[in-house]
Amino acid sequence: HPRRGGRRSTTKLPPKKAPPPAAPARDSSARAGPLEARSGRDRWRNIDEEDTEPVQPRFRPQRDVGPQLNRTAHYTPLELFQLFFTTTVIDTLVKNTNTYGAKKCQGQREGWVPVTAADMYSYISLVLYMGIVPLKTLKEFWRGSTLFSLPFPASVMPCRRFLAISRSLHMNDPAKEAANDQKKGTLGFDKLFKIRPLYDQILEACHSHFHPHQHISIDERMVASKARFGFKQYSRNKPTKWGFKLYVLADSRCGYTLNFFVYVGKDGEPTGKGISYDAVMRLLNIPFLGRGYKLYVDNFYTSPTLFLDLLTRKIWACGTIRSNVTGFPKAKTNNMPEKTPRGTIRWIRKGALLFVKWFDCREVTMCTTMHKAYSNEMVSRKVKNKDGQWIVNHMPIPGCVKDYNKHMGGVDLSDALIGYYNVLHKTQRWYKTLFYHFVDIATVNAFILHKEMCKMQNRPVGTQKSFREELILSLAQIVAAARSCVVCKRKSPIYCSTCHKTLCLTTLRNCYSKWHRSNNICV
Structure with missing residues (x-):
């Protein structure tokens, strides 16, 4: 047949590839097994699952504990x-x-x-x-x-x-x-210069005349003041809202103020790990302290980074922790349910760090380097039965919560003695x-x-x-x-x-x- 018009293109299109064969469907049970196996430690564990007992610190203070007197x-x-x-x-x-x-x-x-x-x-x-x-x-x-x-x-x-x-x-x-x-306005300006001689001499005396027992705690202290100064602080959760903020290291047993500093804002060379991290490291920077101490802090200070760094200095730590802190487990599997009976425990161990959730009147979240998840300890609570009568109920409590309640109050005891x-x-x-x-x-x-x-x-x-x-x-x-x-x-x-x-x-x-x-x- 005669061609009409111009020459027709002779370019051939590549053949279409056949679609790959569909993967075989996997049921939900087949997916769950490998996921749990892969996540392993990222699953919240129950009270009946055994935890590893961490090596307990050997307490080796550099001086005899107690008063450094005759x-x-x-x-x-x-x-x-x-x-x-x-x-x-x-x-x-x-x-x-x-x-x-x-x-x-x-x-x-x-x-x-x-x-x-x-x-x-x-x-x-x-x-x-x-x-x-x-x-x-x-x-x-x-x-x-x-x-x-x-x-x-x-x-x-x-x-x-x-x-x-x-x-x-x-x-x-x-x-x-x-x-x-x-x-x-320069780096050489000392905001606390007016009190510097007395400040330094009182600190030196606090260090010299007492050596703390094994359990120590760190917390903030507010000193009320209506004066005008550039480093005035506000603390919403303290009875004293406005004034000076002091970070204090105290003996948990007797409340002795071992070390403290007045917070004047960002000064010096921060580590980049936060104010709370820097405050703890500054308070513990005492050459005569020794090793094997057990430190208790609240959730303002607690972080996995801090606790692991303290462990390298032979200081064990325990404290409440916020769930949004970097390093906190993100696992959802077997997490604490919304409605759960009092005494329920969930825990995850990540190496030296143990994260524990315990439900009492509300959920309490802890991080520790010195406890195991559960050591068969019990606590008593008064509850109402179905008849409206008060009865004593015994429920399990993690060792970290019990020790925290016992030893965290060193600074509070010091504050109380001062406040009287x-x-x-x-x-x-x-x-x-x-x-x-x-x-x-x-x-x-x-x-x-x-x-x-x-x-x-x-x-x-x-x-x-x-x-x-x-x-x-x-x-x-x-x-x-x-x-x-x-x-x-x-x-x-x-x-x-x-x-x-x-x-x-x-x-x-x-x-x-x-x-x-x-x-x-x-x-």
Whole structure:
């Protein structure tokens, strides 16, 4: 046949490939077996499945645990307090307070009367006294009315003298503070420079005079303050919402504050592993601590990364954990059901890390490097039966939960001991708030040393209040041995800053009024 039009294309298309044969269908049971085999450890296990018992740490502290004192000697409350507020600390306070006071009073009608070491001890004595006998304002402690009369403050120091020391109280050299202020905005600026000498000396004393037992804990502490400062913190879950945030390492057994630091925001060289990680490593950076310690923390600090790094330092750890933390198991198989009876346990082990879920009134999630999933331990709970009567029900509890409840409260115990008679005063100067808190730390730690020494020597242990009362009297008597009354020549702590005279003012003698009247001076 004749072709019509142009030449037709002779290009041939490639043949179509036959579709591959369909894979044989697999039923659900065939899929489940290999999945469980592959996931293995990623399946939440039940209470009846046996866990591996981890190797328990061998406790090897570098010093004998407990007070680092002569264990056969009897220490007075004053001697124990002076382990923290040493003569060096007092001399530094006196020097810097006098420097600032003289500068502040320059050109005023009433000049600055220099503070002595005895004056500073008396001042601290009254600060502690005000923690035991709280009143609304400071001046009420010196009221002369019959209804509210308190003779002790006036017998130690006049009101005007106490207020003058309070206004000029300084822990660092004012000239050096001015030089530090010039460094604002640079890496050389120290936000805590105003408290640095006292801060460092109190920390050193906390390290030196006590070695912790095997169980230790870390937590935050809020110190209330209404002052304005750049590193003020807010803590939603604490009774004190606003103020200073301190990270504290404490002995779980007695509540001794072993180490702490004031949080001022991001400073130094962060590791990139989070604030909580850096805080724990900083608190545990104590060369004399030793090995085999058991650390307890809450879910703010707990992470698999932290616990594994602590394990390399021979420190075992246990704590509550958040399910969104990196490294937490993502397994859903055999997870805790929404409605489950109390006492239900689920667990997963990943090497040295054990993750445990336990249901009590609510679900509790733990991570630990020192426990096995379940060790046949039970806990009692009161529940209502069908008839509405309360009965005791026994249910299983993981060992990590039981130990956590027992040993996590070291910082809380320390906070409670401080809170009973805390000496915080209202002040707009942030560094004074921390001064008062350091007095609290020193007093409580001294009381704990007193308790531990009494236990070792089989002596009766008094209350914290009786300890503070004896300490207050001893601090006040340091002044009493220093001066003689110009009228009766007896020892007296009262000093008139206007007349520059030492005078008696007690329930038996009133040389203070007698001398002023004889010299036609109104008081």
